[in-house]
Amino acid sequence: MTAKEILSLTAVQLGKKIKDGEVTSVEAVKAVLDQIKAMEPLLNSFVTIEEEKALEQAEEVQKRIEAGELTGPLAGVPVAVKDNICIDGMKTTCSSKILWDFVPTYTATAVENLKRSGAVILGKTNMDEFAMGSTTETSAYGATRNPWNPDHVPGGSSGGSCAAVAAAECFYALGSDTGGSIRQPASFCGVTGLKPTYGTISRYGLIAYGSSLDQIGPVAKDVTDCAAVLEVLASHDEKDSTSVERKDCDFTEALRDDVKGMRIGIPADYLGEGLDLEVREAVLKAARILEEKGAILETFDLGMVEYAIPAYYVIASAEASSNLSRFDGVKYGYRAKEYDGLHGMYKKSRSQGFGPEVKRRIMLGSFVLSSGYYDAYYLKALKTKALIKKAFDEAFSKYDVILGPASPSTAPKLGESLSDPLKMYLGDIYTISVNLAGLPGLTVPCGKDSKGLPIGVQFIGDCFKEKNIIRAGFAFEQNRSYEMPQMAADAMAGKEEK
Amino acid sequence: MSKQYETVIGLEVHVELATKTKIFCACSTEFGGAPNTHTCPVCTGMPGSLPVLNKQVVEYALAVGLAVNCQINQYCKFDRKNYFYPDNPQNYQISQLYLPICHDGHVEIDTPAGKKKIGIHEIHMEEDAGKLIHDEWEDCSLVDYNRSGVPLIEIVSEPDMRSGDEVIAYLEKLRLIIQYLGASDCKLQEGSMRADVNLSVREAGSSELGTRTEMKNLNSFKAIARAIEGERKRQIELIEEGKPVVQETRRWDDNKESSYAMRSKEDARDYRYFPDPDLPPVVISDEWIGNIKSRQPxxxxxxxxxxxxxxxxxxxxxxxxxxxxxxxxxxxxxxxxxxxxxxxxxxxxxxxxxxxxxxxxxxxxxxxxxxxxxxxxxxxxxxxxxxxxxxxxxxxxxxxxxxxxxxxxxxGLRVVNDEEELRRVIEGIVSANPQSVEDYHSGKEKAFGFLVGQTMRSMKGKADPGAVNRILKELLG
Known part of the structure; x- marks a missing residue:
């Protein structure tokens, strides 16, 4: 197979070809490393690339596949991991200066699960610093650019993972989603991203941002890949007390092109003011395709939508202010060069080590937890969270799946969002409440705007009902073929000519 | 001193639980060990690590709570107490504020005036911090995280004690209960039991509480008694001089028998407590409580x-x-x-x-x-x-x-039962002490005892006292 042929495959397709002996894991890794070399100067999707380790792993995995020890659908397939997920011996920075040299001595359970299935890890992908942001511009290691148009952002915070998948720099990637950090950049980059029900994938080894909202999830070229990867990632983990024991993790079982009788609700509150008309059009078109396939569509009022953003920023920031207090220059990571005493060291190391968005959220979180403000902000936000969950519970008593946009617009230009953080926060409106309610959400590409930027449709399921959204997403994507950004295709074409 | 004063004391007692492993990870709690050898990513607060509650900690806390007549919060939670200090690897301590496991209990102590109930406000579970070692020579500080994550319960009393004696009686009582339960060895010297004393004084008969201070670093019952006496006097002197008692934390120096202020209320930290999102609430069923009760030693x-x-x-x-x-x-x-x-x-x-x-x-x-x-x-x-x-x-x-x-x-300490040898020795004693023999005959019983003693001494204590008495009486006639 040519490099271009290899790189055009989905993860599951590649896994099958490796198993069938049509291509080796080493060939796939080499192809993808070449693509990384071609794309990285333009995109900056990666913070760390482990070329040698990846080739070594590929050789080992290939042997085990040939020996019949590894038989899973993803054995030998190269993957990229978001830089907030710990891997033993591999630099893990959260795209922050404060962890510039941090090398964990342990591996996240999600990555252990991947390794057990024969995944080959290429390196760590860029992200908004500590997953705080919607553009991957807050990274201390430079912004990642959108492969569809490098003047635009890839979204965030898993912008590196989504851009890398879109640009064929890997076959799938791990992201993390606290308020939309998988689904929104997947939508901006024209790839598929899934955030499972809270507790489905172990958080052990995921560097926490908002612990009660964080979930790891897959980013891939299609729904089939996402389901297959999720099947590998989901596990009950004794090392994570919030991990849930599930018996229904055979997610690929739901890959059926059948939505007959599926009840799909479209929240009217998701289609109103602030939503880009082209996005609205594309999302409604996706809904109509499912209707044609036999789904029952209905528009309804979800409610509570306007409260999701303030509740989210209070809860996530409160948790973050505490979670990030361990980065103090004492044990690992960045320490200021000159300082006066212990408190001077804390202050200087943290002032110099954290970027402005992280500082903003630490200050916000510290404020809402302060005595005298706790009840008014933090407790009220928790109550709001409970009401949002209740609104979804009511909706899911009527619908199997909720359908809507993933983001009010397509990817903005670089630099547009950072100047107005409030506007950036409002961009999370369709994804955030899913985290507050602990629900699963899936974004699937559904078209492009007039600027040629991808648009994603989001499917939201009830808790533990990933199979419903996988089925809806799979049925929908049967109507379209995977589209690769021109830039990525050109890089491959260039190689063919040589 | 013209006025009469009453001392009001409440205690915060920290007890290190006797679990084999730490509260949120599987590391050993064993005392000693080379620095940072009983550690893992969890108890050193490495990014991405998560706490998992040791069930035995809940069982010990429950056992102590039940033994001191507490109500149990059957839905209890862990909260984070946020503060920056290097002995605290995450810069927050996992503790309980809003819903502690036990509340509203009491123990009964004996006082000269009879039995007295000392109220227990609450008992909560928390993790211990690491140990800081300041190397003056190298001018640096080192941290040992072996103790980080060792489980503690904090037993907070009501301000029901009125004297050092009552405090000691209360502590003795607590210590015995906890030792009997096997929940801790409660060694003050080794720090497996530590007490902070909250003390205020007020004019006798007053119903309002005076301003209190909190005293730390009390390593023995004697130090506690001395510290209470010292602090009581200090506060009374201030009041008599018309000076205010400042609400503050003080550190007791038992060698100097005096305390000094560590921090005042104005510097009191805002710990920004909030429920720890990494730990789901602990739900304690009636059955579980019943089980602990039935297993109570x-x-x-x-x-x-x-x-x-x-x-x-x-x-x-x-x-x-x-x-x-x-x-x-x-x-x-x-x-x-x-x-x-x-x-x-x-x-x-x-x-x-x-x-x-x-x-x-x-x-x-x-x-x-x-x-x-x-x-x-x-x-x-x-x-x-x-x-x-x-x-x-x-x-x-x-x-x-x-x-x-x-x-x-x-x-060679066996009793000598050789009658002849014994008789020979006693004959020697009798003939060597004619004065005592005479005294005995004149009715002085003491003299007999003296002769017995002399015999035993000469036999290096190995003689059978019964036999000595019998032979001596026989020889003296």
Whole structure:
């Protein structure tokens, strides 16, 4: 197979070809490393690339596949991991200066699960610093650019993972989603991203941002890949007390092109003011395709939508202010060069080590937890969270799946969002409440705007009902073929000519 | 001092639980060990690590709470207490503020005025911090995280105590209950039990509380008593001089017998407590509580009653022996081996207590084995050695845990039962002490005792006292 042929495959397709002996894991890794070399100067999707380790792993995995020890659908397939997920011996920075040299001595359970299935890890992908942001511009290691148009952002915070998948720099990637950090950049980059029900994938080894909202999830070229990867990632983990024991993790079982009788609700509150008309059009078109396939569509009022953003920023920031207090220059990571005493060291190391968005959220979180403000902000936000969950519970008593946009617009230009953080926060409106309610959400590409930027449709399921959204997403994507950004295709074409 | 003052004291007692592993990870809680060897990503607060609650911690906390008559929060939660300090690897301590596991209990103490209830406001579970070592020579600080994550319970009393004596009685009571439950060894010196004293004074008869101070660094009951006395005096002096008592935390220096201010209320930290999102609420079922209750070991009062009933000990003896869990354990083990409860009690009550006092030791520090004391009792009982020699042997057992059988043989301490040899020695004593013989005949009983003593001394204590008495009487006519 040519490099271009290899790189055009989905993860599951590649896994099958490796198993069938049509291509080796080493060939796939080499192809993808070449693509990384071609794309990285333009995109900056990666913070760390482990070329040698990846080739070594590929050789080992290939042997085990040939020996019949590894038989899973993803054995030998190269993957990229978001830089907030710990891997033993591999630099893990959260795209922050404060962890510039941090090398964990342990591996996240999600990555252990991947390794057990024969995944080959290429390196760590860029992200908004500590997953705080919607553009991957807050990274201390430079912004990642959108492969569809490098003047635009890839979204965030898993912008590196989504851009890398879109640009064929890997076959799938791990992201993390606290308020939309998988689904929104997947939508901006024209790839598929899934955030499972809270507790489905172990958080052990995921560097926490908002612990009660964080979930790891897959980013891939299609729904089939996402389901297959999720099947590998989901596990009950004794090392994570919030991990849930599930018996229904055979997610690929739901890959059926059948939505007959599926009840799909479209929240009217998701289609109103602030939503880009082209996005609205594309999302409604996706809904109509499912209707044609036999789904029952209905528009309804979800409610509570306007409260999701303030509740989210209070809860996530409160948790973050505490979670990030361990980065103090004492044990690992960045320490200021000159300082006066212990408190001077804390202050200087943290002032110099954290970027402005992280500082903003630490200050916000510290404020809402302060005595005298706790009840008014933090407790009220928790109550709001409970009401949002209740609104979804009511909706899911009527619908199997909720359908809507993933983001009010397509990817903005670089630099547009950072100047107005409030506007950036409002961009999370369709994804955030899913985290507050602990629900699963899936974004699937559904078209492009007039600027040629991808648009994603989001499917939201009830808790533990990933199979419903996988089925809806799979049925929908049967109507379209995977589209690769021109830039990525050109890089491959260039190689063919040589 | 013209006015009468009343001292009002409440205690915060930290107790290190006797679990094998830490509260949120599987690392060993063993004391000592090279620095940072009992650690893992969790108890060193590495990014991405997560706490998992050790169930045994909940069981111990429940057992203590039930034993001190607490209500149980059957839905309890862990909260994060946020503050920056290098001994605290995450810069927050996982503790309980909003829903502590136990609340509203009490223990009863004995006071000169009779029994008194001391209220327990709450008991909560939390993790211990690491240890900072300041190297003055190198001008740097080092951290040892071996202790980080060792489970603690904090027992917060109501301000119900009025004197140092009441405080000591309360602490003794708590310590015994916890030791009997096996929840902790409660060693103040090693820090497995630590008490902070909250103290205020007010004019006698006043119903309003005065301004309180909190005193830390109290490593023994004696230090606690001294610190209370010192702080009481300091506050009364301030009041008498018309100066305000400042609400602050003070550190007691037991060598200087004075305290100094660590931080005042103005510098009080805002800990920004909030529920720890990494730990789901602990739901405690009725069944679980029932289970803990049914597994509750015999506590002191029950043990005292049983000793009187089963072993026919006096109330006084039973009280002293059960006054230390370790002493009671030895007593029961010795009795089980030799079947002589009264003898076992006597050795512990008289000889052991004397030696403890002499060496200024706690009963917990006795290290001899029950087997050796049982052997000693047997040796005395079957007449192999007499009681005087027995005391000497006991001292050896107490100090070095020697095997008494071996020791008696090696030192030749067996009672001499050779009638002729004994008669020869006594004849010698009688002829060497004519004055005493005369005194005896003139009715001075003391003289007889003197002659017995002389005989025993000459026999190096190995003679059978019964035989000495009989032969001596015979010779004196």
């Amino acid at each position: 015999e506590l002191r009062t029950e043990k005292m009653a049983r000793y009187q009933e089963e072993f026919k000990l006096s109330e006084y003896d039973a009280d002293i022996i059960t006054g230390s869990k370790h002493m009671a354990d030895i007593f029961e083990a010795v009795t089980a081996i030799c079947g002589k409860a009264k003898e076992a009690a006597n050795w512990l009550m008289v000889e052991a207590m004397r030696l403890l006092k002499e060496h200024d030791m706690d009963p917990e520090e006795m290290t001899f084995s029950a087997e050796n004391l049982a052997k000693l009792i047997h040796l005395v009982d079957n007449g192999t050695i007499n009681r005087t020699v027995g005391k000497e042997v006991f001292e050896k057992i107490f100090a070095e845990n020697i095997d008494p059988e071996q020791y008696v043989e090696e030192k």
